[in-house]
Amino acid sequence: MSIEVKNLTHVYSEGLPHESIAIDDVSFTIGDGEFVGIIGHTGSGKSTLLQHLNGLLKPKAGQIIIDGVDITDSKTSMLEIRKKVGLVFQYPEYQLFEETVARDVAFGPSNLGLSAEEISNVVRKSIELVGLDYDEIKNASPFELSGGQKRRVAMAGVLAMKPEVLVLDEPTAGLNPKAHADILDMVDGIHRSENNIIILVSHNMNDVARMCDRVLVMDHGRLVMNGTPAEIFTREKELKEMGLALPDALDITLRLREAGMDISENCLTVQQAADAIASRLK
């Protein structure tokens, strides 16, 4: 399983006075089982890029090849693509519509034409995968749940389609710190157990630095950086020019170094920074 994006370009409102280039000649590849983060300022084209990955938007130019299939080809079955690539939008709880949680989660798999038995299995499994108690919640109305629970149910609705690639657009936006940590732990757990490709868009550099194998940086529709978190976050000046911050751990390490402390390593997680600082203070 791999994703290959070649020279992707997308233009909004083509031919109108407010025409704008949302994605400008973007190319990258993602290998099997990778956990990739995408960062960039608001309006840098991240969400537009995500919507191309499962065929919701058609590019003006370029190709996206997933598992050897060119999904920009009009002959490719959209249902197949959507089964392969699960996209969780920002604030996914706004897509809930059914009377009960179980029926809402079943919407995706029933669109795929699975049998009733398969559907009920997969619904139970995905509700458990997002850390909810199936028997307790299955008959509840999705509208009477808490914000964090709603989001989990909505994510279960996408997971129920058993996607091989899971794309998450700011899955923790607007959640309290506890729910934020829970959702990310859940995503990490899914990545470990399913070993699928995960693409995470986030404004939280701490999460990106801690969780991702690789980071893509978007700016004004262009892909400007592509590398490991350690490679990306040490380019401090360029990131700041794009309006992006550093992970807190790296920020404090750099400041301590500037202030004269002898720290040579670039710490990306709080744990690393704590260890490094503690060893110097001994």
Added chain:
Amino acid sequence: MIRDITLGQYYPGNSWIHKLDPRIKIMATLLYIVALFVVKDFSGFIVAFAALEAVIILSKVPRSFIWRGLKPVILIIAFTLLINIFMIKGEVLVQFGIFHITKEGLLTAAFMGIRLVLLIIGSTMLTLTTRPIGLTDGIEALLSPFKKIGLPAHELAMMMTIALRFIPTLLEETDKIMKAQQARGADFESGNIMRRAKALVPILVPLFISAFRIAQDLAMAMEARCYGGNLKRTRMNAMKLEKRDLAAGLLFLVFLALIVLQRILM
């Protein structure tokens, strides 16, 4: 696809027509529509067409854009044409079974067709060249004389402003929800009419919830800023008639006079 609806949409520009006072444009559009119904034969439409053509050229709005606005109503126009062709009695030209096409039918159909097209394009030109805010400000100003007899002019204009303001927001919301459901394999484009109607439920339920949420947030935000309805509010951009507005008004009066003359003389 959903963004292609141009009826009631604004086309950003800086032309002479764009800059006209909204009050003048609203009055002119209303009178233009009345004029279309005053016209009783084809020669009157030549005058009306020429006037519209002049406005289109001056506004610099691309014709493709205007044409797109006409697309959604083509069905209504076609329906009107068919009804007129088949229902009007007179000198029979063609007859098959119980249906017959008459000369009068064809003439009336053509007449009604032209009238409808001019009417739609004429009113589209108003919204294409006037910002929604300008439009509602204009309506409020034109309605304010009726405040004396208890017409809530400001409240009506405010309701319209809000409704217009939230059309793009709700379209965007619809687009988002559609995409989210499509990502879950929903299919809105195939199947018979019952299936398609059923396919709308996953869009409509979240859309209604969103609409109520947005309305609540807006009401709260307005109250937090002490919005008090029809207090003596002043405007950031007060409307002022300029020379070009007078010129436009005069030109329009000439047009009206031509239409009335044509009606009397013909």
